[in-house]
Amino acid sequence: MNKLICIITSIVTLPLIGCAESETKAEAEKKEIAKLKVLIIDGQNNHNWKSTTPVLKHALEEGGVFEVTVSTSPPKDTKPEGWKDWNPKFSDYDTVLSNYNGQMWPETVQKNFVDYVANGGGFVCVHAADNAFGNWEEYNKMIAVGGWGGRKLIRDGAWLHVVDGKAVRDTTTKGNGGGHGKPHEFVVNHLDSDHPIIKGLPNKWLHTKDELYCKLCGPAENVEVLGSAESKLTKRQEPMLMVISYGKGRVFHTPLGHDAEAMRCRGFYELLQRGTEWSVNGKVDRTAEVPSDFPTVDKTSPVAPEEKK
Numbered sequence: 127m128n129k130l131i132c133i134i135t136s137i138v139t140l141p142l143i144g145c146a147e148s149e150t151k152a153e154a155e156k157k158e159i160a161k162l163k164v165l166i167i168d169g170q171n172n173h174n175w176k177s178t179t180p181v182l183k184h185a186l187e188e189g190g191v192f193e194v195t196v197s198t199s200p201p202k203d204t205k206p207e208g209w210k211d212w213n214p215k216f217s218d219y220d221t222v223l224s225n226y227n228g229q230m231w232p233e234t235v236q237k238n239f240v241d242y243v244a245n246g247g248g249f250v251c252v253h254a255a256d257n258a259f260g261n262w263e264e265y266n267k268m269i270a271v272g273g274w275g276g277r278k279l280i281r282d283g284a285w286l287h288v289v290d291g292k293a294v295r296d297t298t299t300k301g302n303g304g305g306h307g308k309p310h311e312f313v314v315n316h317l318d319s320d321h322p323i324i325k326g327l328p329n330k331w332l333h334t335k336d337e338l339y340c341k342l343c344g345p346a347e348n349v350e351v352l353g354s355a356e357s358k359l360t361k362r363q364e365p366m367l368m369v370i371s372y373g374k375g376r377v378f379h380t381p382l383g384h385d386a387e388a389m390r391c392r393g394f395y396e397l398l399q400r401g402t403e404w405s406v407n408g409k410v411d412r413t414a415e416v417p418s419d420f421p422t423v424d425k426t427s428p429v430a431p432e433e434k435k
Contacts, residue, residue: 161193162406164250165219169199170228173254174385179225181389182252184431185398186223191412192402195219202228213238220406221248224255227275230262240264244373248405250398253383256342257304269379270349270370271342273304283344288354288363291317295346303343305359309335309384311426312355314366314393322410323369323378323400324352331421334428336388339381340364348372353397367397369404376405392419392427 164186168175179196186192197214209232216222216238231239243249251269259265260275260282271286279285282303284295314333316324333355340357342365353367370377378401383389399413421427 162191162221162403162412163219164192164194164221164223164402165214165216166194166196166223166225167199167214168196168225170202170226171254172227172257175225177386178383178389181386181431182223182225182383182398185389185395185429186402188395189399189413191399199226199228199231204229206232209235216242216247219247221250221402223250223252223402224258225252227254227258230259236262236264243268243375243377246374248402249372249375249377250402250405251377251379252398253337253339253381256339256379256381266344267347268370268372268375268377269344270346270368270377271303271344271365273339273342274302275304277303277343279303279341279343284346285341285343286346286349286351286365287340287360288317288351288365293317293349293351293365299341301341303341304339305341305357306337306339307358309337309388310358311335312338313423314353314355314382315363316353316367318350318352321350321352321369322408322414323367323397323404325410326414326416327396327420328422330423331393332423332426333382333393333421334388334391334426336382336391337384338364338366342381367401369401376408378402378405390429390431391421392417392429393421395429396420 168179183194186194200208256269256272257274260277279299279301284297285299313330316329338357340360348371350369351365354363355366357364368379400410403413404410419427
């Protein structure tokens with residue numbers, strides 16, 4: 127009798143154990159494929175953020191890796207009391223993407239943002255976001271170099287550019303920080319083919335018509351230049367793709383992306399996805415697949431807003 131009870135108990139128990147194990151695996155798999163949460167900040171910019179934020183959102187969401195939320199600041203010239211209700215909870219997100227260039231944020235928001243990145247939060251700086259906050263020391267450390275916003279070469283830091291495939295910090299040239307010519311197509315050159323963000327991609331590719339920023343200056347510390355392009359103004363290779371360490375945080379900075387047309391480049395899409403994933407954990411696993419329509423050295427590859435990768 128006892129033997130019969132043991133047999134029956136085993137028959138009943140084994141499926142339950144198997145079910146528990148299956149649930150555990152399912153939960154683990156669900157956790158593993160959870161989307162990375164991105165917060166886009168916009169609301170003020172000397173560029174058309176109303177048209178570019180939707181492109182940035184689409185660029186990130188099309189691959190199914192990211193979940194994007196947009197936080198729009200109060201409008202330009204808002205008085206201090208008008209900012210009291212705008213205080214993004216950065217800690218709710220894996221990384222923050224700035225499409226913002228405008229008024230200084232309230233001190234509380236500044237402090238929360240610095241603490242967030244310094245303690246391991248990701249940050250992605252796109253195009254004119256590196257024009258912002260010329261007098262905010264910690265922000266300038268995060269982005270390494272920026273332009274305009276009252277920035278001056280030498281006074282506010284080194285002019286970062288590339289010579290013979292290596293980043294150079296020029297501390298002798300005077301003038302205003304920041305410059306560009308008319309939008310045009312240009313070749314982006316990758317410097318470190320082993321870095322996760324550009325690994326497996328062509329060493330050179332033709333970017334669609336865009337502003338090519340030059341003479342960006344700043345602390346230029348803890349920065350690695352991953353990609354550059356030759357400026358017609360300076361005749362130098364100017365940084366187009368950068369990664370920066372700030373405390374425990376990781377920053378991906380690209381001066382590419384002047385307008386919606388410039389952003390609708392497969393090269394921009396791919397590098398934005400990779401750079402955003404890297405800013406979260408220093409890896410590029412879920413966005414590493416090289417798209418078949420990535421630009422070549424002599425042919426651009428535009429992306430329609432509704433196109434799926």
